Amino acid sequence: MGDQNTSMVQKYRNDFLKEVEANVEEGAWVKMCMQCGVCAGSCPLGPAWEHPPQEIFMMIRAGRREEVLKSESMWMCTSCYNCIVRCPRELPITHIMHGLANYAHRLGLAPKMNPTRRFAKIFWDNIAKSGRVNELELSVRLYFMDGFKAGVLKGLAMKDIGIGMMKTGRLNPFGLFAHKGCKDIKGIHKMLKKAYEIEDRKKGFVA
Amino acid sequence: MADMKVGAYLCQGCGLAERLDIKALAAVAQKEGKAQVVREHEFLCNGQGVAMIQKDIAEEGVNRVVIGACSRRAKVEAFHFPAAAITRVNLREQVIWSQPDTDEARELTQEMAADYIRMGCAEAKKTAVPVPNPAAGHNKRILVVGGGVTGMTAALEAARGGYDVLLVEKEAALGGFAAKLFRRVPFAEPYAEPQDNGVASLAAAIKATPRIKVFLGATTTRTSGAPGNFSVDITTESGPTVTEAVGAIVMATGFRPYDARRLPEFGFGASPLVVDQAGLEALARAAGEKGQAITRPDGKAVKSVAFVQCAGQRDASGTHLAYCSGHCCNTSIKQAMYFKDQNPDIDTAIIYTDLRTPGNGEDFYRSAQRKGVIFTKGQVAKVESAGDGLTVHFHDLILNDEAATISNVDLVVLATGQVPNSGVNIEAKPAEGADANVPSVSVLNLTYRQGPDVPQLKYGFTDSHFICFPYETRRTGIYTAGPVRRPMDMVQAIEDATGAALKAIQSVESASHGRAVHPRAGDLSYPSFRREGCTQCKRCTVECPFGAIDEDEQRYPLFNEGRCRRCGTCMGACPVRVISFENYSVDTVGAQIKAVDIPDEFSEKPRILLLACENDAYPALDMAGMNRRVSSAFVRTIPVRCLGSVNMIWITDALNSGYDGVMLMGCKHGDDYQCHFVKGSELANYRMSKIDDTLKNLNLEVDRVRIMEVAIADIERVPTLIDEYAAKIREIGMSPFKGF
Ligand code: SF4
Ligand code: SF4
Ligand code: SF4
Numbered sequence: 001m002g003d004q005n006t007s008m009v010q011k012y013r014n015d016f017l018k019e020v021e022a023n024v025e026e027g028a029w030v031k032m033c034m035q036c037g038v039c040a041g042s043c044p045l046g047p048a049w050e051h052p053p054q055e056i057f058m059m060i061r062a063g064r065r066e067e068v069l070k071s072e073s074m075w076m077c078t079s080c081y082n083c084i085v086r087c088p089r090e091l092p093i094t095h096i097m098h099g100l101a102n103y104a105h106r107l108g109l110a111p112k113m114n115p116t117r118r119f120a121k122i123f124w125d126n127i128a129k130s131g132r133v134n135e136l137e138l139s140v141r142l143y144f145m146d147g148f149k150a151g152v153l154k155g156l157a158m159k160d161i162g163i164g165m166m167k168t169g170r171l172n173p174f175g176l177f178a179h180k181g182c183k184d185i186k187g188i189h190k191m192l193k194k195a196y197e198i199e200d201r202k203k204g205f206v207a
Numbered sequence: 208m209a210d211m212k213v214g215a216y217l218c219q220g221c222g223l224a225e226r227l228d229i230k231a232l233a234a235v236a237q238k239e240g241k242a243q244v245v246r247e248h249e250f251l252c253n254g255q256g257v258a259m260i261q262k263d264i265a266e267e268g269v270n271r272v273v274i275g276a277c278s279r280r281a282k283v284e285a286f287h288f289p290a291a292a293i294t295r296v297n298l299r300e301q302v303i304w305s306q307p308d309t310d311e312a313r314e315l316t317q318e319m320a321a322d323y324i325r326m327g328c329a330e331a332k333k334t335a336v337p338v339p340n341p342a343a344g345h346n347k348r349i350l351v352v353g354g355g356v357t358g359m360t361a362a363l364e365a366a367r368g369g370y371d372v373l374l375v376e377k378e379a380a381l382g383g384f385a386a387k388l389f390r391r392v393p394f395a396e397p398y399a400e401p402q403d404n405g406v407a408s409l410a411a412a413i414k415a416t417p418r419i420k421v422f423l424g425a426t427t428t429r430t431s432g433a434p435g436n437f438s439v440d441i442t443t444e445s446g447p448t449v450t451e452a453v454g455a456i457v458m459a460t461g462f463r464p465y466d467a468r469r470l471p472e473f474g475f476g477a478s479p480l481v482v483d484q485a486g487l488e489a490l491a492r493a494a495g496e497k498g499q500a501i502t503r504p505d506g507k508a509v510k511s512v513a514f515v516q517c518a519g520q521r522d523a524s525g526t527h528l529a530y531c532s533g534h535c536c537n538t539s540i541k542q543a544m545y546f547k548d549q550n551p552d553i554d555t556a557i558i559y560t561d562l563r564t565p566g567n568g569e570d571f572y573r574s575a576q577r578k579g580v581i582f583t584k585g586q587v588a589k590v591e592s593a594g595d596g597l598t599v600h601f602h603d604l605i606l607n608d609e610a611a612t613i614s615n616v617d618l619v620v621l622a623t624g625q626v627p628n629s630g631v632n633i634e635a636k637p638a639e640g641a642d643a644n645v646p647s648v649s650v651l652n653l654t655y656r657q658g659p660d661v662p663q664l665k666y667g668f669t670d671s672h673f674i675c676f677p678y679e680t681r682r683t684g685i686y687t688a689g690p691v692r693r694p695m696d697m698v699q700a701i702e703d704a705t706g707a708a709l710k711a712i713q714s715v716e717s718a719s720h721g722r723a724v725h726p727r728a729g730d731l732s733y734p735s736f737r738r739e740g741c742t743q744c745k746r747c748t749v750e751c752p753f754g755a756i757d758e759d760e761q762r763y764p765l766f767n768e769g770r771c772r773r774c775g776t777c778m779g780a781c782p783v784r785v786i787s788f789e790n791y792s793v794d795t796v797g798a799q800i801k802a803v804d805i806p807d808e809f810s811e812k813p814r815i816l817l818l819a820c821e822n823d824a825y826p827a828l829d830m831a832g833m834n835r836r837v838s839s840a841f842v843r844t845i846p847v848r849c850l851g852s853v854n855m856i857w858i859t860d861a862l863n864s865g866y867d868g869v870m871l872m873g874c875k876h877g878d879d880y881q882c883h884f885v886k887g888s889e890l891a892n893y894r895m896s897k898i899d900d901t902l903k904n905l906n907l908e909v910d911r912v913r914i915m916e917v918a919i920a921d922i923e924r925v926p927t928l929i930d931e932y933a934a935k936i937r938e939i940g941m942s943p944f945k946g947f
Contacts (some may be wrong), residue, residue: 011612011614012556012581012583012613013511013613014552014554018579031581032573032576034572034582035584035605055605058583059606061581061582062603062606089573
């Protein structure tokens with residue numbers, strides 16, 4: 001993992017493009033982008049991105065490895081699929097954005113305090129534990145991730161919604177103590193372990 | 208002419224009889240038009256009506272036929288009587304269809320129709336029955352100059368059409384530029400891989416065609432004559448010159464690459480690692496012949512290649528080529544594939560500002576991306592030697608990085624453009640002659656008075672009507688095809704070659720019948736001049752857009768009918784008015800102008816003369832009529848072959864006889880001209896720029912004459928132009944010259 005983080009990349013050569021192809025979900029599509037900019041113009045969050053998808057793809061080809069992997073940009077994607085629908089070259093842009101984010105995270109290069117990354121992590125740990133989301137625990141962890149005081153304030157601000165959800169049976173008020181997970185939790189854990197192993201081997205994360 | 212007999216035939220169909228008093232028009236034809244035979248018919252264009260005219264021609268000796276019916280553009284086949292001169296009076300499109308169908312409008316509509324009948328009869332009396340060109344040439348052999356892909360294709364197409372071909376190539380072998388290519392851009396599905404350059408199979412096909420005679424190492428050293436009757440000296444390097452007779456010529460002399468030495472900023476010349484696209488093809492061919500991988504010129508392995516697009520092209524500064532050569536993006540894509548196919552680990556980057564992949568190049572582009580070619584939008588600033596290789600400095604236009612670089616590059620390929628091999632620029636101003644890019648060696652060595660090669664339009668590419676007649680040069684019977692005509696790739700050149708071959712065939716066939724080619728295809732008339740009146744001013748010889756007029760030993764103009772396109776520009780130019788056609792002359796139009804009834808100054812009925820180009824303006828007027836677009840009833844329209852044929856005397860005569868205004872409608876002129884006779888409209892504009900003095904001498908307002916540019920699609924605009932001008936005339940007031 002160490003040398004992957006510090007590898008020297010030549011500019012406008014195929015090194016980083018090849019790395020992305022090999023390790024990022026749908027990464028093989030990056031070379032097919034024709035730089036039309038339709039994705040950048042289609043993304044509802046576009047103006048908020050430092051580097052819209054078009055630029056990210058060009059940066060990959062330009063060999064700007066650190067800049068891409070440390071970027072906050074791909075974490076901005078909300079999976080609205082606007083860009084995928086419009087890209088004339090039919091790139092699965094949304095998937096590539098998540099693929100890049102995931103790869104950066106696995107390399108430990110993703111911005112530590114990026115809220116999307118933190119939420120994703122909480123969400124994954126939550127669902128992986130029992131095979132089913134525990135809404136109350138998820139909300140509590142999310143609200144309190146920035147400390148006790150911030151958590152209380154956020155919880156109060158959201159209380160009406162929480163009560164509403166409880167009334168309609170969407171939130172188990174006793175979830176922290178009694179969460180109904182999947183039947184074969186052990187089986188799920190085994191399956192996930194195997195999946196990690198396969199992916200790690202494929203992407204070169206095996207120690 | 209003693210035996211002239213005018214027959215006027217008036218149609219009652221298509222609503223003409225409902226809108227017009229045909230009886231009264233018949234009376235005008237008889238009394239004022241002095242037609243000896245006048246007949247009406249309920250449907251003149253049907254079998255009966257046509258037979259009626261035919262019978263008069265055969266039995267009554269009618270030899271001038273005036274048809275008062277629809278536009279001259281309609282029912283052409285029905286009203287085709289080779290034994291008589293035909294005059295068409297357009298009562299339908301430009302009278303009843305362009306005037307309101309109301310009781311109030313009836314009087315003016317009838318006046319309009321009566322004037323047009325007067326004009327038709329007056330014109331008929333000035334025409335003669337055209338006879339085919341007596342000097343018609345009957346040679347149908349086709350000469351193709353240039354044995355590259357374009358030339359070989361043209362030769363094969365002409366031979367397949369059943370015509371004998373002479374193919375002249377200056378090199379020792381056929382193939383031209385294509386023969387220098389290692390591979391070509393693919394022509395067929397799935398447009399993914401470079402293909403064999405195709406030269407061998409074309410050359411084999413030529414060899415297998417007995418109709419095609421090939422001259423290698425040969426040039427055309429003298430070309431004289433006219434379509435159907437060219438005489439060409441073919442000189443071979445080894446010595447002998449043969450003189451051959453041919454009917455038409457296809458010039459397919461191709462291009463040469465722009466001189467990359469003019470691009471020192473990209474390191475060409477300074478480093479052997481910088482080549483142009485042709486240089487890379489040479490490296491690839493050399494390697495391919497040995498079955499080896501492409502290496503650097505110093506023999507070292509290639510690990511990284513950069514392609515610089517638009518090198519010395521699309522240059523706005525005026526230093527290099529101003530245009531895009533169209534093929535070079537696809538060519539660089541192909542060349543990048545040479546390396547990727549050899550070894551996918553070789554890095555290739557194509558630096559472009561706009562990637563242009565015409566034809567099916569988009570698929571080819573994708574194929575290269577799939578192979579891992581890196582495309583980057585950028586503007587290259589500099590290529591320098593660094594260490595053992597090169598560094599390319601560029602401005603990355605997507606990431607807006609002005610200091611982007613690619614280092615350790617083993618080869619840089621410059622995509623320079625195409626420079627046409629079009630011979631001498633016969634219209635160059637002396638100052639331009641110094642341009643090293645413009646060759647001074649003639650290709651055709653024409654003996655024409657206007658110069659030894661076909662005229663050029665811009666950047667050395669040969670001149671042709673881009674929209675309507677792309678292959679026709681300004682030398683009748685000589686057609687250009689391929690990159691000498693405009694920048695293009697091989698697929699386009701093959702299409703061009705086919706088109707030019709077919710045009711050459713058309714030309715030899717027309718010539719052998721003594722007929723004109725495009726745009727007056729089939730016209731039998733040709734210009735003749737009255738020698739006694741000619742002052743040897745040379746205007747006709749200089750202004751003929753097609754170089755049809757030479758000079759005889761006594762320095763009189765020598766018309767080459769076969770080379771003439773029948774535009775009448777010479778007729779418009781002649782200050783003493785001695786040039787005329789059988790069916791179109793200063794008199795045929797002059798008589799029409801004089802035939803119009805001019806009401807007096809207090810009638811409030813102005814008369815506006817409209818001289819309309821028959822190629823665009825007149826059809827637009829017809830179509831406006833078909834759309835029932837109403838326009839002023841005070842306008843009298845006369846179609847002219849080209850604004851270039853307008854003789855100033857028509858305008859001064861019209862003004863002198865009391866017309867209140869004169870409009871001229873012709874095609875666009877300038878570099879992006881649409882004039883079907885290329886220079887006619889430009890010359891007209893030039894001549895008209897001097898009309899102000901004439902108007903001043905007559906003490907008339909400058910607005911009394913106006914020249915307008917009209918395109919065939921201006922159907923809505925034309926009636927508006929007319930009405931606006933009519934309003935302007937109303938504002939200036941009636942002409943003071945009435946009744947003189
Ligand atoms: S899917 Fe993601 S990148 Fe694409 S438009 Fe939506 S938010 Fe933007
Ligand atoms: S829309 Fe597709 S092709 Fe266009 S820039 Fe975005 S990813 Fe590239
Ligand atoms: S000016 Fe026109 S009509 Fe006159 S000779 Fe030339 S081509 Fe023919």
